[in-house]
Structures are given as C-alpha cells and as structure tokens.
Amino acid sequence: GSTSALTSRPGPYCPQPLSKEELEALKAAFEQGNLSGVVSRLQETLESLENVQLDVGITGETGSGKSSFVNALRGLGDEDAGAARTGVVETTREPTPYQHPQYPNVTIWDLPGIGTTDFHPDAYLEQVGFSRYDIFFIIASQRFTANHAALACHIQAMDKSFYFVRSKVDVDLDSSLRRRPSSYSEVGVLQEIRENCLEGLRAQGISSPHVFLLSAFELSKYDFHLLEETLEKELSHHKRHAFLMALPNISLHILEKKKAAMLEHMWLVSIVACGVHAEPIPGLLISCDVNVLARTLQGYCKGFGLDDDSLEKLAAQVGQPVGQMKAVIKSPLAKEISNILVVQLLIQVGSQTPKLSNEVLISVPFLGCLVSGALSFATTYKMLRSFVNEVAADAQRLLTKALKLDQLLYILHWKPPNSDFIISL
Known part of the structure; x- marks a missing residue:
C-alpha cells in the first residue's frame, strides 16, 4: 500500500463526527451560555469513545479455526500466554471471553461449535447469551452448511x-x-473457493451472501482489508473506533487507518485538555491539562505498538533482540511519556502557533471563549498532530523491518512459530 498517508501533513481541522444527540446537547449548552457544560459534554464524549465496550462473537463448526481467529484478532499466536485454546477437536464448551491484551474494553468471545446433529440455532443463541454481542463472525473451513445458514437467519x-x-x-x-504446480493460480483458486461458498449459502436460502476469505496465520492477506472496511461502514462510530484501535498492526493500510482516526480524535482531546481543568504552562502563554495529554500520547504509542510488551513480542516473533526493533524508533516509547515530556513538546511547538491560532478561530470560532483561548488549543493540537506524525512514521519503519526479517527467514527455510508479523498492540 501507499505510505503517503503516513507521512503527508493533514489539513488544519477534521472534527470527528458526533452523534445527533451529542450535537444537540452541545448546541443547547452553548446557546445557554454554559461553556463549562459544553466542555463537560465533550469530555463525556471523549471518555465514551475511549471506553466503549465492543463484544465480538466467533462461532462456527468444530475444527474451523474459531480459536485461532480469536487469537489473531487479539494479536496473539496460538501458543502465546493468554491465547485461546486450539485443537482439531472442539475445545470450547461454553462462551469464553478473551479481553484484548491492550484494550480491555474489546472482548473477543470464543463460542461453542455448531456442528452437532441436534443443533438448534434459537437454543444455541440463548445458550451463548445472544444479546451481549455487537457482531458475529460465522466461520467455516470448508463448505457453509445448513447450520451456518440457519444461525445467520x-x-x-x-x-x-x-x-x-x-x-x-x-x-x-x-x-x-502441490497438486497443480504448472497451472497454479492464486487468484483462480481464491475465486473458486469464493464461488463455492456463495453457491452453498444461496442453496441454503441466503439471498445475497458476503463471504470473506481469511487465514488466521496470515491475517493481512486475502480479504481482511475488505472485512475491516465493511465493519468500518456498519459499526456505530464509537464501536468502529474501538475495533480499529484494537486491530493488530499487520499492514500499512491499518497503520494509515489508525493515524486517520487519531487525527480525528485529537481536536476533541485538545478542547478537553484546554477546558475547565487547564493550568498555566510555565514559559508559554497557554493553559492546558497535561495529565490528559500524557495519557493521550501514551495511547497513541500503544495503538502503534510502541510499548515494551508489543516490542518484546514482535522481537520474539522475528527471532531478533528487542534492541534491534527499538533501533528504528525515533519518537519516545509509551513508557517514556511523562508530564515533563509533554511540557517540553508544547514548548517546542509554542513559537509556531500564533498563525495557527488565527486559523483555529476561523475554523472553530467558539473556541476563543470556550477554552482559555485559541492559542492554547492551537498549541495543544499542533503538538498532538506532530507527535502522531512521528509515531506513525516509526510504526511504518517497524513494520517494514519486520517484513524484511520475515522474508529473510523464509529464504533461510526457517520460520519461528506464529511469525506472520501480527504486531501486537
């Protein structure tokens, strides 16, 4: 994929869409002159965005790879600590929740198999607690059967x-x-699999089925980007954000999506940080909440896999010392983010913001009275934007290095377990 989205500079402001109810509440508070109320509402929105619960149910017949898919979505190999149990026989007897290792508000549920002769979809859904799940993945490793179709209906x-x-x-x-080396065509085989699945589902009464072809051990290949784009369209805004941030960093496409989400997120962070809990920053004519900004920068690092746990896991997957992974990183790691560092970053951009503050007032005119001033917002926003540009570039370099090491391991005819470069979040 193109790397331009990771390195190009965004336009000035791209506010994140709020729900209709949120917009109405903000409008009412602003019209009543309740500026602290506006900031409080935006703070609630920010907290809701960052803490929204997402529950994903993974179901299918025994041996279809349910548990491996659960692990892949969590950025784990089947033998990693905390991974879902896998096997050729059914290993899941009850709905088993697996929290994302970095985003505990995202839970992937490994559900019991549906391949028994006495399978009844209504009883099954009651058994697994149907109402708790936001979405379901129905998995098959061969044909989709009447059981799959009945459950979907x-x-x-x-x-x-x-x-x-x-x-x-x-x-x-x-x-x-192996069977047809001289006439082998990956595109042809994938198309044959797709048509076979679609025909089987239509035969079972599913009128317009959509099937995504995937491998839990090569998650970045095949149809995973199509599945991600489909969920991006169909999930509610807050849950879509949760799903995206929890995705393993397995491709430049996902890195680009995460960066775009962070750029939309940071205007909200900037307003909240410059709101009712803002304090003067020594050496600058601005006020902001440094604690909020420190947590935000740590979250950006975590989202791009620039934390110790993610880097150690990646180093193990590619069989290299963790220091070699860290060598390509120029920005601070998550553990290095402190309030002192945040102030230093604000001072670095402080001299460049007077012009930007005028742009802020033109784009979002109520900021002049809503926060401690457009200069505070502009400085905070510019610092966040610069930081995201840096960590996104580091994530790109890290992924590129990992992929090169992966290719080298294949050349040497040696591949460590689960070395498909699921960069854990």
Missing part, C-alpha cells in the same frame, strides 16, 4: 450483524500448488 431476525468467514484459505492454496 436467526441472527439477522434479531437485528444483529454477522459476517461469513471462510478460514484456512492458505491451506487450500498450498494444497492446490
């Missing part, structure tokens, strides 16, 4: 979202290459 009737996933396509591709 019941989920749809209850007004929930579901997505068909055809797993283990890497295994099918390897088998096809």
Whole structure:
C-alpha cells in the first residue's frame, strides 16, 4: 500500500463526527451560555469513545479455526500466554471471553461449535447469551452448511450483524500448488473457493451472501482489508473506533487507518485538555491539562505498538533482540511519556502557533471563549498532530523491518512459530 498517508501533513481541522444527540446537547449548552457544560459534554464524549465496550462473537463448526481467529484478532499466536485454546477437536464448551491484551474494553468471545446433529440455532443463541454481542463472525473451513445458514437467519431476525468467514484459505492454496504446480493460480483458486461458498449459502436460502476469505496465520492477506472496511461502514462510530484501535498492526493500510482516526480524535482531546481543568504552562502563554495529554500520547504509542510488551513480542516473533526493533524508533516509547515530556513538546511547538491560532478561530470560532483561548488549543493540537506524525512514521519503519526479517527467514527455510508479523498492540 501507499505510505503517503503516513507521512503527508493533514489539513488544519477534521472534527470527528458526533452523534445527533451529542450535537444537540452541545448546541443547547452553548446557546445557554454554559461553556463549562459544553466542555463537560465533550469530555463525556471523549471518555465514551475511549471506553466503549465492543463484544465480538466467533462461532462456527468444530475444527474451523474459531480459536485461532480469536487469537489473531487479539494479536496473539496460538501458543502465546493468554491465547485461546486450539485443537482439531472442539475445545470450547461454553462462551469464553478473551479481553484484548491492550484494550480491555474489546472482548473477543470464543463460542461453542455448531456442528452437532441436534443443533438448534434459537437454543444455541440463548445458550451463548445472544444479546451481549455487537457482531458475529460465522466461520467455516470448508463448505457453509445448513447450520451456518440457519444461525445467520436467526441472527439477522434479531437485528444483529454477522459476517461469513471462510478460514484456512492458505491451506487450500498450498494444497492446490502441490497438486497443480504448472497451472497454479492464486487468484483462480481464491475465486473458486469464493464461488463455492456463495453457491452453498444461496442453496441454503441466503439471498445475497458476503463471504470473506481469511487465514488466521496470515491475517493481512486475502480479504481482511475488505472485512475491516465493511465493519468500518456498519459499526456505530464509537464501536468502529474501538475495533480499529484494537486491530493488530499487520499492514500499512491499518497503520494509515489508525493515524486517520487519531487525527480525528485529537481536536476533541485538545478542547478537553484546554477546558475547565487547564493550568498555566510555565514559559508559554497557554493553559492546558497535561495529565490528559500524557495519557493521550501514551495511547497513541500503544495503538502503534510502541510499548515494551508489543516490542518484546514482535522481537520474539522475528527471532531478533528487542534492541534491534527499538533501533528504528525515533519518537519516545509509551513508557517514556511523562508530564515533563509533554511540557517540553508544547514548548517546542509554542513559537509556531500564533498563525495557527488565527486559523483555529476561523475554523472553530467558539473556541476563543470556550477554552482559555485559541492559542492554547492551537498549541495543544499542533503538538498532538506532530507527535502522531512521528509515531506513525516509526510504526511504518517497524513494520517494514519486520517484513524484511520475515522474508529473510523464509529464504533461510526457517520460520519461528506464529511469525506472520501480527504486531501486537
């Protein structure tokens, strides 16, 4: 994918969309002259965005790769600590929650298999606690059967979202290459698998099925970007943000998406940080809440995998010392973010913001009276934007280095377990 979105400078302001209810509440507070109320509402919105609960149910027949998919979405290999149990026989008897290792508000549920002869979708959904899940992934490693179709119909009737996933396509591709090496075509094999799945679902009464072809061990390949884009369109705004930030950093496309989400997020952070709890910054004519900014910068580092746990896991996956991974990183790591560092970063950009503050007032005129001044907002916003540009560039370099090491390991005919470069968040 293109790297331009990671390195280009964004336009001045791209406020994150708020819900209709949030916008109405803000408008009412502003019209009543309740400026502290406006900031309080925005702070509630920010907290809701960062803490919204997302529950994802993974279901399918025994042996379809449910548990491996659970692990892949959490940035884990099957043998990593805290991973869901995997095996060729059914290992999940009850709905089992697995919190994301970095985002505990995101829970991936490994659900019992549906392949038994006495399977009843209505009883199954009651058994697994249907109402708790925001979305379902229905997984098959071969054909989709009447059980898959019946479950999908019941989920749809209850007004929930579901997505068909055809797993283990890497295994099918390897088998096809061995059988027909001279006429092998990856595109052709994938198209054959897709048509086979669609025909099977139509035969079971699903009128317009959508099937995503995936491999839990090569998550960045095949249809994962299409699945991510589909969820981005169909999830509510706050849950979409949670899903995106929790995705493993396995491609430049995902890094670009995360950076865009952070750029939309930071105007809200800037207003809250310059609001009712703002304090003067020594050496600058601005006031802001340094604690809020420190937590935000730590969150940006975590989102791009620039924290110790993620880097150690990545180093283990590629069989290299963690110091070699850190060598490509120029920005501070998550553990290095402190209030003192935040003040230093604000001072660095402080001399460059008078012109920007005028742009702020033109773009968002109520900021002049809403916060301690447009200069405070402009300085804070510019610092956040500069920091995101830096950590995004570091994440790109880190992914590039990991991919090169992966290629080298293949050349040497040696591949450590789960070395598909799921860069844990």
